[in-house]
Structures are given as structure tokens and as C-alpha cells.
Amino acid sequence: MVASKTATPRHRDDREVFLGAGAPAARPRRRDDRKVAWLFLAPVLVGFALFYAYPTVLGVYYSLTDYGLLAPPNLVGAENYRDLVNDDKFWNALKVTGYYVVLNIVSQTVLALALATVMHRLTQSVAVRAMLLVPWLVPNVTVGLLWMWMLDANIGFVNHVLRAVGLGTTGFLTSPTWAMPTIAGINTWAYTGYTALLLYAGMLQIPRYLYESASLDGAGEWRMFTRITLPLLRPVLALVLVVSLIGSFQIFDTVAVTIRNTPGGVTRVIYYYIYEQAFTNFRMGYASAIAVVLALLLGLLTVVQMRLLRASRSDLA
Amino acid sequence: MTPTRTQVSPGRIAPARSPLARMSQGRIPLGRIAAWVLLALAAVATIFPFYWMVRTALTPAADLYSDGVGLLPDNPTMINFLRVLGLTSVAESREAGGSGAKVDFLRYLLNSFVYCGLITVVQTLCCAMAGYAFARLRFPGRDLVFGLLVAALMVPPIFTLLPNFVLVKNLGWLNTFAGMVAPTVLMTPFAVFFLRQFFLSIPREIEEAATLDGVGGWGMFWRVVLPMSRGPLLTIGLTTAVWAWKDYLWPLLTGRDEETRVLTVALGIFLQQSPNTQPDWTGLMAGSTLTVLPVLVLLIFLGRRLVESLNFTGIK
Incomplete structure (x- = not known):
């Protein structure tokens, strides 16, 4: 996915930043784990985009069409909803x-x-x-x-x-x-x-x-x-x-x-x-x-x- | 709960006696008897239908109208199991009350295991990776992406089911395991959400110590965090496995063929193939028993874990 091109070398220096700061707070470091994060997220994001987000949008679109599976969907506006009421x-x-x-x-x-x-x-x-x-x-x-x-x-x-x-x-x-x-x-x-x-x-x-x-x-x-x-x-x-x-x-x-x-x-x-x-x-x-x-x-x-x-x-x- | 709320105030310290001992003090414990009766009734109501299912599966179809009331059928037989497992000839199967249509529950059982196993293992791993990223890593857009995932919890399955069917159909994936597992094998919003919450609760010190030892993000997850998370992973894995084992509508739409037919779909089709007006009850109950046996095995080995998993996941 987007992983490789958004990589930054910064997170490698994590330790030095952390030690150097010597701050008592638990999370003083300013890190950016982009590269590895996208690697971790890739499967879930693919699954989410393809089988949750896209079909949700598509479902709303289908509801505005006349669609019998064989021919492509044909936009009919709110007709389905009007039919529904009756x-x-x-x-x-x-x-x-x-x-x-x-x-x-x-x-x-x-x-x-x-x-x-x-x-x-x-x-x-x-x-x-x-x-x-x-x-x-x-x-x-x-x-x-x-x-x-x-x-x-x-x-x-x-x-x-x-x-x-x-x-x-x-x-x-x-x-x-x-x-x-x-x-x-x-x-x-x-x-x-x-x-x-x-x-x-x-x-x-x-x-x-x-x-x-x-x-x-x-x-x-x-x-x-x-x-x-x-x-x-x-x-x-x-x-x-x-x-x-x-x-x-x-x-x-x-x-x-x-x-x-x-x-x-x-x-x-x-x-x-x-x-x-x-x-x-x-x-x-x-x-x-x-x-x-x-x-x-x-x-x-x-x-x-x-x-x-x-x-x-x-x-x- | 806060520690102060659990402390008993000094004047209130009661002698350490079991609640049962206290309840039975004095009067006849009518209420307690009623409670035990209720529990016993619940146990009988829960177990008896399963007993009747197995008993019917062991009854010869010809005896169904005339069979006695004994603990076991008058003439117990394994023929119903053999014929639904596809281990008898068509003639034998028809003689034993079958429709003669091909039934191969051995195949369907294996298909169910493949379906269930694939979804459980892959989904749990992928969601653990994502849950860790959302809990611990820093990257732009993290909260936005996580918010979108949580929002997807609100979309009921039937809504995405129709477009997903069209998508799988257009990909030519109908009646393949790829098509059957596609929508759930990579993630469910709940699993990501659940595992993120767990990873947030791990003390950071452990990872910070590992960082000092030079362990990076990827290695940290696989070598430090995952081994610590066996409990929650098992919990979410079990939840997913139970869900996949019970799943009916999606496999019915995408995997009707013999090669991919899972047990639930097979039972539905078997019911429709019934030869006469009366369904083939002995065969159906033999098939039903096959959907229950793996559940019992699971309970024997992981019963405690399963029961306790409801303490976390049930209330989602």
C-alpha cells in the first residue's frame, strides 16, 4: 500500500531521543512509526476498504437503482423507497x-x-x-x-x-x-x-x-x-x-x-x-x-x- | 471498582461463613430449594433436546412411528450416521429412509473446519496486528482511521451482504473458499476494537525495556507483545470460531456446491431433499449431531476459557 513511500528514517533514533530527553513523563518522545504502522495495518485496511466501506456506499447506491443482477444497475431515484411505503x-x-x-x-x-x-x-x-x-x-x-x-x-x-x-x-x-x-x-x-x-x-x-x-x-x-x-x-x-x-x-x-x-x-x-x-x-x-x-x-x-x-x-x- | 468500596468498615466484619451456611439458618430454606429446582429444570430443558436428537439419530427410520420409550431405541443402529457420511451405497441409504440424493457429511464437516479455521486464524492475526498499531504506534491519521472502523460496527451485516455478494460473484469467486471467507477473513471491526483495547491495557514499561534492548516495532510485536497476549487472542479467536461455525446465510449464498458446502448449508439442503411429505428425520438428526460434536470437544478442552471469555467479549 502506501507504506514504502511514506517511510521516514526518524523512528530509528527513538532511543536516543528518549534517553537524551531524560524526562520523567511516560511518553515524552515524538515518534513517527508510519512505515511499520502501514505494514501492520495493511491486511485490515484492505479488508475494511473492500468488504465494509465500499459495499456500504454501494448498498446505498443500489437502493436508488433497479438492479436484477444480470443487467447493470439502472438509476431510478427514490422509486424503491416510494414502492416500500406502499x-x-x-x-x-x-x-x-x-x-x-x-x-x-x-x-x-x-x-x-x-x-x-x-x-x-x-x-x-x-x-x-x-x-x-x-x-x-x-x-x-x-x-x-x-x-x-x-x-x-x-x-x-x-x-x-x-x-x-x-x-x-x-x-x-x-x-x-x-x-x-x-x-x-x-x-x-x-x-x-x-x-x-x-x-x-x-x-x-x-x-x-x-x-x-x-x-x-x-x-x-x-x-x-x-x-x-x-x-x-x-x-x-x-x-x-x-x-x-x-x-x-x-x-x-x-x-x-x-x-x-x-x-x-x-x-x-x-x-x-x-x-x-x-x-x-x-x-x-x-x-x-x-x-x-x-x-x-x-x-x-x-x-x-x-x-x-x-x-x-x-x-x- | 475502587479499593475503598470493597473494604468492609470495621464495625461490619462478619465471621467468615459461606453464603450457603448463612442462608440455611433457621427456617426451612424453601427459596433455596426453589432455586435449585429452577436450575435443575434449566439443565434438563437444555440437555434433553440434544439427547432426543442423538436418540433419533440412532433409531431405524422404519421404527420412528412405533419406537418405545426406553433410554435407547428398541433397535439402535449406526446406519443413519453411515449414510449421511456417504459411507453406504445409494440402495442401502434409500432402504434406510434416505432420498437417494448424494449426501456426504464427511466432506461438509471438513469444509466447515476449513471455513472456520481459515477465518479464525487469519482474522485473529490480522486484527491483532492492526489493534497493536492503533494502540501503540504513532502515525498520521491514526484516530481518523480507527474512528471509521468503529463506525463500521453500526452497519448491520445484511447491508454489506448484498453488495459483497455482487462483488464476489463478479470476481468469479462463487463456490470457492476464497469467496466464502473474503468478507471476514481479514478483519471484523469488533476484533480490531477488542484487541486494541487490550493492547492499551498492557503496561508500557515492558515494551520500553525491550526498546532499550534494541527490539524494534515489528520484532516487538511478534516476540514481546504477542506471547504476552495469549489469553485475549484465544478469547477473540474462540468468539470468531463460534460465529463462523454457526454462520449460515453467507455460505448459503456463496458456497452451495458440494466442494464448498459447510454443515449448516448442507443441513438446509438435506431438509429440502426429503423424499416424502415427512422429512428424513433420522438422517437429519444424524447430520445435526455432527454439528454438535465438535462444540462438545471444544467445551471439554476450552470450556473454562470459553465461559470466561463472555466476561470480556459478550458485552460489546
Whole structure:
């Protein structure tokens, strides 16, 4: 890259400058490591320019074009965005995604908080934590298939159990009402352990003596949870919540694996809609426009996340 | 946390007893029992589906409707593993419930290892180099470039996915490992950010001492800084490996062919090849088991590291 021509011989004299100055401060030297720095940065800069920066610009450009992959993109201005406003399937995809996110985030956060609290107060066992992490380590495709089988309308394990206890069987994924809650439940299963571990890490930062003195004062576990754990965990909890939200909006794998089993469109989330427009209908331009909207939404959440990250540092550091 | 906050004030010093001993004082510890029950339930809910997956994989397809409720299937068999690994003839495979379409999970397993391994090793090294440069070297434009990288954290993957697909396609890299690893093999903004933060936290004295011994920038990184950084490198490497192991959409778009098909993509295609209305569950569960086994091996050898890595990386 630019490395060779920007080289300066100055940094070789570093030592002399440093010793000669004899200053007590840690960084009195005025160095310039250009040559070696570009060498260090070259692979990352190439990767960044080609596969992050350039496609980001290109993505915005595509969203202003009519592009079917075969012919070159054809500039159409804001047409894709105008179409978007009148596209029922787009609005439906947003609605379905929102429904999923609410179900998933609420159940996952409540369960994870309960698990983390229990672990925090009962056991430090690494084995327990490792076990809870397994569903997160496994590909979402595997998780989707596994639960599709467990929930199979005829011979799935869950319906065996429901039959055995005298309840009627359910199709779960094949039911228009239950398909989306089922997907939310599956992903809650996959991510609760992971989320619990993040919250648990946050709880470890709470000074132990708080619990010890509260206990001496006769406080019960529930009181300690509401008066110590929850308030002091708040910054971490908020951060974990936003990270989970950003992840939850990007649900794709579980939906993609099960979509042939679910009734028409009830699980077509925004990510899947983009995928479908781009690679089934070959409407790259339109798909990019939806991606721009999603990116703005997620970008907003990330800004919130960054704010919280700073807030959590100052609170618990 | 500051030292003063952790100190117990003199009047408050409690006798050193375990929290458990204190909690069980006096009344029956109903709450504690409930807590253990909750934990046990979580354990069962976590493990049982995996047990059921393996049990199904060991069941002959013909027995699926009639099988009993024992710990193991009535007639346990390895045929499902053999046929998804491509170790049986087409006739045998069809007889055992397969569609007769070619499945070669041995190949897909190797492809997954290549995909995962390439991205993990190369990305971690490249990002460590860059992270070091951003943390320690001085050059014009450093903060601007780093700011741009951090800003890229805000761009969701789907946004760059579409143009990247076009780029890889135009390069003629579809269905090659080059195309599959291209967008992530050199860097992710998060890995650079994470490693820079770590390098900033190393005491400068060590490097200053090495400077006095005449070690320069390049040698400093490879011989002094990297060997000290095994922990964080392993942490970010594991995070990347898990991500790559689970990745589905990008390999689905760029590597559908047999030669580059990874396990996740293979499972999706296998599901669509199902011969009847009912998917080939015994085969699918055998294939699914193959995606879980390497994860268990990882947990056995690096479980502690993996669990503790969430303390740093999870909250990103």
C-alpha cells in the first residue's frame, strides 16, 4: 500500500531521543512509526476498504437503482423507497419482526435474569455455566431442525407428551397463530443461557460485602435481589438488553429453515424478506432499500448501545 | 471498582461463613430449594433436546412411528450416521429412509473446519496486528482511521451482504473458499476494537525495556507483545470460531456446491431433499449431531476459557 513511500528514517533514533530527553513523563518522545504502522495495518485496511466501506456506499447506491443482477444497475431515484411505503408485505414483515422481538426479548431476558441470579447466589460452577452455553454454541440451523423435530405435529416428542397428559396435539409451526411464538420460543431456548452468562458476569462486579451485610441485617434473598442486585445491575442489564435487541431484529436462520412448514408468510421477518427480494425475486435494488431502512433502525439502537456502554463503565468502574 | 468500596468498615466484619451456611439458618430454606429446582429444570430443558436428537439419530427410520420409550431405541443402529457420511451405497441409504440424493457429511464437516479455521486464524492475526498499531504506534491519521472502523460496527451485516455478494460473484469467486471467507477473513471491526483495547491495557514499561534492548516495532510485536497476549487472542479467536461455525446465510449464498458446502448449508439442503411429505428425520438428526460434536470437544478442552471469555467479549 502506501507504506514504502511514506517511510521516514526518524523512528530509528527513538532511543536516543528518549534517553537524551531524560524526562520523567511516560511518553515524552515524538515518534513517527508510519512505515511499520502501514505494514501492520495493511491486511485490515484492505479488508475494511473492500468488504465494509465500499459495499456500504454501494448498498446505498443500489437502493436508488433497479438492479436484477444480470443487467447493470439502472438509476431510478427514490422509486424503491416510494414502492416500500406502499408495500404491504414490507409493513407486514416489520410487524412480524416486531412481534417476534417483543416475545423473544421479554421471555429471554426474564428467564436469563432468573437463571443468572440463581447461579450468582448458589453456585460458581464452571460446568453449570458451560452446559447452559451449549445451545448458543450450536448453529441456529441445527437448533431450528432439532425443534422442528421435537415439535412435529404427528410424532414429535412434545406432542407425545401432550397426548400422554390428555391435552390435544398442536402443529406449533404449522399453525398460523402459533408459528411466530414458537420461533420466538425456540430462539429463547437457544439464547437464554448465553444471556444469563452475560448478566452473571455483570453480577460478579457487584461487591460481595453488600450481600453479606444485608444478610446480617436480616434481609431475605428476594429483598437482596430487588434492593441490591437489580439496581446495581441496571447499567449492565440495559446494555445486554440493547445487544439482544439488535441481535433479535436480525433473526433469519431459524425462520429460513422452518419457513416451508409455516403457513404462508406468517413468519416472514424483515431479514427473510430482504433475502427473498434479493435472491428469489432478484430485486437487488429494492432489497437494498429495505436494508437501508433496517440499517437506520439498527444504527439508532447501536448509538443507544454505545451510550449505555459509556454509562455502564462510569457506574461500575 | 475502587479499593475503598470493597473494604468492609470495621464495625461490619462478619465471621467468615459461606453464603450457603448463612442462608440455611433457621427456617426451612424453601427459596433455596426453589432455586435449585429452577436450575435443575434449566439443565434438563437444555440437555434433553440434544439427547432426543442423538436418540433419533440412532433409531431405524422404519421404527420412528412405533419406537418405545426406553433410554435407547428398541433397535439402535449406526446406519443413519453411515449414510449421511456417504459411507453406504445409494440402495442401502434409500432402504434406510434416505432420498437417494448424494449426501456426504464427511466432506461438509471438513469444509466447515476449513471455513472456520481459515477465518479464525487469519482474522485473529490480522486484527491483532492492526489493534497493536492503533494502540501503540504513532502515525498520521491514526484516530481518523480507527474512528471509521468503529463506525463500521453500526452497519448491520445484511447491508454489506448484498453488495459483497455482487462483488464476489463478479470476481468469479462463487463456490470457492476464497469467496466464502473474503468478507471476514481479514478483519471484523469488533476484533480490531477488542484487541486494541487490550493492547492499551498492557503496561508500557515492558515494551520500553525491550526498546532499550534494541527490539524494534515489528520484532516487538511478534516476540514481546504477542506471547504476552495469549489469553485475549484465544478469547477473540474462540468468539470468531463460534460465529463462523454457526454462520449460515453467507455460505448459503456463496458456497452451495458440494466442494464448498459447510454443515449448516448442507443441513438446509438435506431438509429440502426429503423424499416424502415427512422429512428424513433420522438422517437429519444424524447430520445435526455432527454439528454438535465438535462444540462438545471444544467445551471439554476450552470450556473454562470459553465461559470466561463472555466476561470480556459478550458485552460489546
